[in-house]
Amino acid sequence: MLTYAVQSHYGIPHSELAKLHQLSMQQQGLAPISQSAAQVLPGGLDANSQTTSQELLIPNDLIGSIIGRQGTKINEIRQVSGAQIKIGSQIDSTSDRHVTITGTPIAINLAQYLITSCLETAKSTAQSSSMPSPVDLTMSFTQPAPPASASSSSSSPLAAMGAALPHAPILGAPYALPLSSLLGMKSIPYLALSTPPASAAAAAAAAAAIGAPMLPGSMQTAATAVPVQAHAAAALASYTAKISSSANGMKKPERQKFAPY
DNA sequence: AACCCTA
Numbered sequence: 001m002l003t004y005a006v007q008s009h010y011g012i013p014h015s016e017l018a019k020l021h022q023l024s025m026q027q028q029g030l031a032p033i034s035q036s037a038a039q040v041l042p043g044g045l046d047a048n049s050q051t052t053s054q055e056l057l058i059p060n061d062l063i064g065s066i067i068g069r070q071g072t073k074i075n076e077i078r079q080v081s082g083a084q085i086k087i088g089s090q091i092d093s094t095s096d097r098h099v100t101i102t103g104t105p106i107a108i109n110l111a112q113y114l115i116t117s118c119l120e121t122a123k124s125t126a127q128s129s130s131m132p133s134p135v136d137l138t139m140s141f142t143q144p145a146p147p148a149s150a151s152s153s154s155s156s157p158l159a160a161m162g163a164a165l166p167h168a169p170i171l172g173a174p175y176a177l178p179l180s181s182l183l184g185m186k187s188i189p190y191l192a193l194s195t196p197p198a199s200a201a202a203a204a205a206a207a208a209a210i211g212a213p214m215l216p217g218s219m220q221t222a223a224t225a226v227p228v229q230a231h232a233a234a235a236l237a238s239y240t241a242k243i244s245s246s247a248n249g250m251k252k253p254e255r256q257k258f259a260p261y
Numbered sequence: 262a263a264c265c266c267t268a
Contacts, residue, residue: 063264064263066263067264069265071265
């Protein structure tokens with residue numbers, strides 16, 4: 001502003017000053033943003049704007065878990081995936097409801113994956129509720145197969161998520177996604193944790209075991225997910241430690257001092 | 262158990 005006054009004393013016309021101002025703004029990279037942000041081609045079609053639709057059949061007893069209370073879950077899925085999701089009313093005599101996902105292929109994959117993970121979560125919680133005793137919990141550890149196969153049915157969900165990151169949707173809740181999928185994918189550490197004592201060492205070993213076989217394609221996702229895995233491993237370690245201690249009975253209550261809490 | 266959304 002001071003420079004304006006000085007230059008005006010030298011008699012530089014306003015148009016020249018305006019040009020200089022524009023140039024300086026462009027050199028600072030302020031103006032080009034709008035141009036680079038407009039990735040849409042003149043034809044109006046863009047790789048990110050192609051929309052497709054996909055239909056799913058969801059059992060009635062599981063649709064609630066997908067919708068959530070007041071529709072919070074499905075709204076979250078819509079928001080995070082950026083896809084348009086329609087859930088039809090119940091078709092008579094069939095226990096399935098049809099769910100239509102519309103949007104970018106990436107958005108569709110993401111939404112489909114989120115819905116699938118919701119289904120698996122609902123199924124697992126239903127199983128755990130149907131099996132009251134902790135002995136049955138150990139039984140469930142021996143059968144981790146179904147979630148892995150179901151998640152592998154969709155083509156590389158993690159890679160799709162990585163590709164979707166720059167695009168639009170709000171990254172409000174990344175925690176809901178990776179935890180369940182990773183727990184579903186890796187079944188081995190549970191067995192390693194089954195040994196009773198040394199919770200800290202077991203946790204470290206489990207974290208290392210989980211961290212090693214990551215997919216090469218998703219670097220960012222892996223980097224952000226590792227600490228979460230460490231947390232989960234620690235939690236599982238303490239949990240299994242509690243179980244084993246309770247299974248051992250009240251033989252050595254002073255062993256409880258080993259437990260962090 | 263949850264019942265949303267958009268036509």
